[in-house]
Amino acid sequence: MKIVVQTEVFELGAEVNAMSQNRTDIGAIASFVGLARDMNEGSGVQAMTLEHYPGMTEKALAALVKDANARWALLDVTLIHRVGRLQPGDPIVLVAVASSHRGEAFAACEFIMDALKTRAPFWKKEETAEGERWVDARVSDDTAVARWEKIP
Amino acid sequence: MKLRVLYFARLRERFGVAEESLELAGTTAADLIAQLQARGGVWEEELAPARAFRVAVNQEIVALEVVLTDHAEVAIFPPVTGG
Numbered sequence: 001m002k003i004v005v006q007t008e009v010f011e012l013g014a015e016v017n018a019m020s021q022n023r024t025d026i027g028a029i030a031s032f033v034g035l036a037r038d039m040n041e042g043s044g045v046q047a048m049t050l051e052h053y054p055g056m057t058e059k060a061l062a063a064l065v066k067d068a069n070a071r072w073a074l075l076d077v078t079l080i081h082r083v084g085r086l087q088p089g090d091p092i093v094l095v096a097v098a099s100s101h102r103g104e105a106f107a108a109c110e111f112i113m114d115a116l117k118t119r120a121p122f123w124k125k126e127e128t129a130e131g132e133r134w135v136d137a138r139v140s141d142d143t144a145v146a147r148w149e150k151i152p
Numbered sequence: 153m154k155l156r157v158l159y160f161a162r163l164r165e166r167f168g169v170a171e172e173s174l175e176l177a178g179t180t181a182a183d184l185i186a187q188l189q190a191r192g193g194v195w196e197e198e199l200a201p202a203r204a205f206r207v208a209v210n211q212e213i214v215a216l217e218v219v220l221t222d223h224a225e226v227a228i229f230p231p232v233t234g235g
Contacts, residue, residue: 012161046188051160052234053208054228056208056227058214059212081234081235091216092234092235093234093235099196105154116235117232117235118231118232119213119232120232120234121160121208121227121232122232122233123160123162123229123232123235124233125161134161136231136233137204137219137230137232152194
């Protein structure tokens, strides 16, 4: 299990390789990487700054990974979220989930991202040609996390 | 009771303060919000019932009815936008 908040860039291949190194029980690793886009709400984004709540962030991420572990038979989870100033194209977040079979890995990976979107205290501020603006939370994020309550 | 109150992101910028210690006259998170709203101006505006904000006590998101304890760390922030 690896849960990290960092300013540095991460490398998907290295993280996934580290999970399966020296073990042969893993049958599936599903991963997700979220990237900073150059466009949001109809205007160009030149850069963004990610702020967080040190202390609570780590606890919130650990709690949602714990929820995923309680729900599916997982062999390992890596969750990395960056903070600080990022440019379009930069990776923001990485989730990788290892399991015996793909079903658990796919589902848990998506669950962790959906839960992170509404439970982890990160905030994005974008720099656009019109000035700086805080990103508003999306209703679709609440909808995405709520559907897990209905899935057995 | 004495509380340590933290503000994040847009609320920190609007209030012009990241952290403060204050004396709460009431007992719940809702009492704290009411006390802050009574400051008027941006406080009244941003913490109005129709505005979306979250409250965390000792680093866990809570409902406004939660009863606070002396020296609790209370954070008030906008809905999160990570990922």
